[in-house]
Ligand SMILES: Nc1ncnc2c1ncn2[C@@H]1O[C@H](COP(=O)(O)OP(=O)(O)OP(=O)(O)O)[C@@H](O)[C@H]1O
């Protein structure tokens with residue numbers, strides 16, 4: 001348990017820089033985080049937030065500058081060094097092994113730390129820790145079968161297993177709904193304020209900063225542009241403009257002329273969900289709201305042909321969607337932004353320009369030039385020839401959107417499209433999607449963020465427990481949608 005030592009910072013970053021070839025990810029960054037405080041790190045996509053956390057957690061090294069732990073020089077060469085020094089990181093992307101159970105994942109982590117332990121001991125420790133933090137976790141369930149909310153809580157438990165005094169959280173709430181992130185943030189608050197740990201917390205959701213952070217620091221282009229200062233009276237809007245250096249304008253929905261049905265899901269059933277019926281028309285944005293884990297992923301799998309239905313039909317205009325093989329999807333004018341962007345959207349080891357042209361027939365000579373234009377349009381930080389897995393989380397998401405939306409698709413299947421994007425990029429992507437409806441695109445927009453759906457859609461259907469629990473039209477009644485999401489008709 002951390003010592004109570006009010007004046008000595010738990011962690012100090014002093015003049016740290018990091019470059020990757022010509023890319024300067026961090027320049028002379030200095031900050032500190034004290035015991036018992038939550039320091040929020042804000043910054044646009046590609047600002048250098050993850051790079052800084054990785055350096056602190058021993059996953060990467062600074063090019064220059066120094067780190068201190070309780071005022072002692074600290075230079076972790078591996079995650080194990082960091083954990084032994086009491087520093088752990090919950091990464092931006094899930095690092096759990098999906099085929100293993102919760103307990104086995106903890107065991108694996110302990111063995112990486114060279115701790116001798118048994119599976120039963122790991123399971124009972126895990127149960128004790130989760131009880132203390134006020135939630136239940138099924139220690140024997142494979143991680144792959146858990147909801148994202150449960151997986152995120154397990155990531156946190158795994159990080160806490162070594163009882164760190166410095167906890168680094170890289171966008172822990174990005175995949176959660178409001179209610180889920182509220183409960184996670186309550187835990188985070190208690191870990192800092194009751195247990196006296198030092199917590200560095202990255203998020204793009206500014207209301208969370210206002211809610212739980214004690215101090216906030218803003219990075220832009222790898223530099224500290226607003227030094228750490230108490231959050232105090234600052235509003236989310238003020239933080240947003242400090243972050244991007246200008247005001248962010250919300251995307252505006254102007255209703256379009258609604259045309260013929262483009263996507264028709266008719267009494268669809270699979271072994272897990274159904275019956276689901278819904279229609280998206282030309283020029284229309286249909287939102288699917290619902291707490292994650294209520295069948296959205298199953299619907300996504302059916303729509304992209306990764307899963308057969310046991311009943312019903314899905315049509316794209318007059319054609320059976322199942323008759324369009326995945327590799328013909330883009331050529332058939334269907335765009336798809338997947339919810340699991342790491343696993344399905346990009347080929348990590350391939351270059352950005354190659355990724356941008358997946359599914360298209362563009363001559364090699366024009367590839368580079370075309371990719372460059374697209375990346376500029378979408379402000380993707382990176383070069384056409386850099387490999388996709390060197391992009392920051394949000395920039396990878398922008399690259400997917402740029403590829404999918406490039407040729408004015410007739411049907412857009414957007415699953416959590418703005419997840420992980422900073423406020424500026426979020427507004428940009430929302431506006432692009434809305435503009436496309438003016439050209440007749442039909443948009444199916446699945447989001448865990450109800451406020452997003454209320455702002456951008458024409459109609460909302462709510463998924464609950466595998467089927468449609470309600471349909472709502474403009475003007476929306478937020479309370480009624482919320483009740484349907486909770487399964488209360
Ligand atoms: N291994 C690498 N090779 C080349 N460039 C890299 C590498 N890792 C990071 N970068 C670059 O460093 C910059 C900062 O990336 P980082 O992941 O730290 O951003 P971030 O602030 O976490 O953004 P996001 O909000 O999108 O997650 C980006 O331009 C990224 O492309």
Ligand SMILES: [Mg+2]
Pocket residue numbers: 049050051092170392393394
């Ligand atoms: Mg990041």
